[in-house]
Amino acid sequence: MTLPDAGLTDHQRIAAASMWQTLEPETIEAMLSAGEDVRLGAGRYLFRSGDAYRKCIYIHLEGTLEQTSASGDVRTAEPGDVIGLASYLDGDNYRSTAHAVSDCRLLALPGATVQRLEQESGPFFEAINRALASRMRKARQVRETVRGTLARPVRQFMSSGLPTCGNADTVGDAARMLADREIGSLGLVDEAGRLTGMLTPTRLLMALINGEASPTDSVHAIEADNAFSVTPETPLWQVEEIQRRHRVRDVIVVDHDNVPVGLMSETGLIQALAKPPYTLDSELKTAPDVETLVTLRRKIHVAAAAVHAAHRSAGTAVRALTEMHLALQHRLVELVIASMVQDGHGRPPARFAVMVMGSGGRGEMLLRPDQDNGLIIDDRVDDAGLDWFREFSERLNPALDQVGYRLCPGDVMARNPDYRRTLGDWKDKLTNLVENPGRREARLANIMLDFTTLYGDDSLTSRLRAHLNQQLVDDRGKMLFRMMVSDDAKIAQPLSFFNRLVTTSHRGSQVIDIKRTGLRIIVDAMRVFALKESISRCKTLERLASLRRLGVFDPDFAESMRIAFEELQDLLLTHQLDQIERGETPDPLLRMERLSSHDRERLRVSLRATRRMRERLQYTFGVVMN
Template sequence: MAETGKAASDHQRIAESRMWHTLDPQTVDAMLAAGEEMRLEAGRFLFRAGNPYRKHIYIHLEGTLEQTAASGDHREAQPGDVIGLASYLDGDNYRSTAQALTDCRLLALAGATVQRLEQESPFFFEAINRALAARMRKARQVRETVRGTLARPVRQFMISGLPCCRRQDTIAQASRLLAERDVGSLGLLDDSGRLIGLITPMTLLLALASEQTVPSDALESVTADEALAVTPDTPLWQVEEIFRRHRVKDVAVVDSQEAPVGIMSETAMIQALSHPPQTLDSEIRDAPDVDTLVRLRRKIPIAAGAVHASHRSVGTAVRALTEMHLALQHRLVELILSAMDREGLGRPPARFAVIVMGSGGRGEMLLRPDQDNGLIIDDRVTEAGMEWFREFSERLNPGLDEIGYRLCPGNVMARNPEYRCTLGEWQAKLSRLVDNPGRKEARAANIVLDFATLYGDDTLTARLRGHLNRRLEDGSGKMLFRMMVSDDAKISQPLGFFNRLVTTPHKGSQVIDLKRTGLRIIVDAMRVFALREGISRCKTMERIAALRRLGVFDADFSESMRIAFEELQDLLFTHQLDQVERGETPDPLVRMERLSSHDKERLRVSLRACRRMRERLQYAFGVVMS
């Protein structure tokens, strides 16, 4: 009984520690079963700096153990802390000294066991890397130049949706699925839906080349690739380390039940790190005051136009444009926080996140976006703390307006108490939206549900997104989706008989509102389908790709939507650049007399694709389009 009680206590010590708190109970049990208990008397050394690595790591369980770094800094180990991790990772001599100040009890885990647990449990793997991250932030200052991207979580870059198969499926079925979904990897699941491997074209080719299998054989006869997996919260640099250490091209992303939710490919990593030219980057980051931000805001169209001219890719240009917009807004938040602190109001009294919604949340801002934003505040905030955030919001929205981001006509802004809430209040708000949507709320949902972190604690945003996805599971969002689609159903498309363009008179010109009658149809449709399928990404192009991979759209339909979105976005972006050169205020109303015959044909064909999208919505959600 005493041994049973001690084991339970050790399980609790590990499970509640900062290092291992994300582990599932089964992994903690596996650690305890695989490890060997060792005792260290007071005054004895576990190891000294310079001692050879003993091919073990040690988990502190009881007693007072002090570590002394090479710098001379002392640190007292807490229950659950890992001792000797750096030597495990690089196989080198110990770099610190560990000494028991009182009698101590530790769990020794062999390096081979740690490697096995890393492969079997993504949460164990993440815990090891999380501990490493804390040391790397101190020891490797070179990362400071790129930490902005590499420190961001995988969920912001992963490819949502991983097509999967099971061991009883055949090689031929897996081969067809790879081709139909146009993917490089399939997840291989066990009977409980947990990821146990990856199937690639090379996997199948090697199996068939061995002449020991035939296409009709089950996948259980194939040696699947190892499924190195991370969770959506894993920082990007850890995935980079996996690519480097294991020489793989794909890393699976799994949820808390080890079910696949996406994949992080080497290509996606390259795209994440290959930033387009941003000539205003350093100027924005170093801007000392609001006046400087106003001046820089006026330079954005010129910088964005230069990117467009050099890349001839609207996607690259819009990405650069969005990042400059968001960098300006981020810098304004920093200036407001500094000013409030100088004025004696102090620093933020609780964890919080400034979120951007709409085109900002999707990363699709053009030349004259207004502001759609809100605040997510930690639930433990006090009344006085909420008053602090009210004052912050009253400075934020007018400040954004001053530097060139118009106040939202629908009042979707942080200074509106409806959009300045604690996490719990936000979660309750979204639950009501799903359970009992009204027309007004459904209309706002087409803005609010595309949200991303601008500044602050991204985990709050991630928890809100996770809550929304859970509430929409099992068809719970049918009424909301139908009402969101109904809101767009009233939009009349600018296509007449024989698909001729139908224009509207405006200030002496014949115009078409590209945003309302074109881009919005595709953007809103992809949002509804993505929410229905549990896809967390907000960018329209990423939603199209994810829906294709999940089999919601076939290849032809997906390609037509992708091309239509790019063409409409390019036409609108080019139109707004032309307006800036003419000294006009950018708007979404494209003047027909300024379009070439080729551009008019691009517009007409793209709007036909939008019509197909409306037909698809009508079929999927039972809403009659006008």
């Protein structure tokens, strides 16, 4: 068999392929050294659909090769294209057919080599991840919506962390940042980090066309667009008014020194105002007693099932679930305070905030959450006031247990003095956590550091969050982050070396704990990355979006994690709703015999994506994973 000489080396063919364009020359040489030359005569098949995976990928080098998908689509491979990548990602049989139209030459790269290069080369890792993201996009498209109200402060909805450019950046740098991160605007800042204007793709393009600046000029050579800004406490309705009156899409959120801390986009506003269908909010807010709340608590799953059925979106259903859980707990706090007054203890003697932590703090409560809460008390409280809050907490936690929220096994509850503190004592606790993290404290940090206000003075919670962010700047949280990541390293994922599902036995079924081995890995990873970047939002997908905007994750990696998170969330919620229909107590253990082949594939691909998140954690924090 002879092949025409196209005048290019194999190195050049690979380097020119769109998938591999960012690779370092030494990585391409490593691929060529480890690979085996494969020659395929015209009319021969490289593999057929259903053939066993050969534990390698093929890189097309020369000749005409056609690949036919399971749906019948035919694609002609270009030099440098990867053949059989889906089977490498999934460890499963080939699902397409590869056929040589003319004599072909390919490079067979062992799967073990691919895995090694993923660990050693960041560009190689990202190239493989782009392929995974593309696969997941085709499998599922989801629409995100967020509940909200115009009266609430913008900090509850903004995207944390605004990408900015300054004196050291050129027009070309700004253009690349906008393109690479797929964002619509950049903040322009002075030497002190203060906001001076905004740059958009349109503004950069017009400056180049008009000869106002060249790609190598400083961004300050361009007359930037006006930047409309608000503070984090600005109500959402004012942001809407600014966007409508000035016809702008993005409003920048700045602190008291005019330093950008976030962004409220037009899309974000639309999402914030979107409402799910009927829930129990009105009944929960007006419940006259604890017994009524007990009854309503038993109806929450019915309302959640209605939302899920209407939208077929786990994200919408989980948000509705969380809103109902928090509305119930908020009303219970009011009833406990009323009981304190009725029993002669009087009203709260000082400003305070009841915090909800863990899944409640992230807005990701499902059907059977337990209690994770704490109490922040104003520093000016006296001893008698502290006694009032002790009594209040001793009543609150048992009342929550009575209505269906189990007592926290780790005792992360307001009745525990360690989680009932003045603001100053809370600040000291978090400072000590950052400076002297122990293994137990690091484990609890994965619950405690996702906190938000359930009831009371939200400014206390906001000040505590600001203090935490301040303690973590300049890489001072490095040891805490390593210990938080190490805690997750003990979790063995239910995937074999070749990405087949690995189950355990439980009461006659083969099961997978989807919460511990799937969702938790993404949630915990987003928490560590977000804390490292001083992102104040707690919801997992909002953290992910902020990290993408800041350039921590590229768009493909972020997209694959978003889809994986929502797929796992949907599988878990559907499973728990089915358990309730069967009269079972909801748990996170997926029964394999109850999953369709489609759902098993969703589970496997999503767990494959979470494995990549663990690998990313390992690269970033230097912790060896299971």
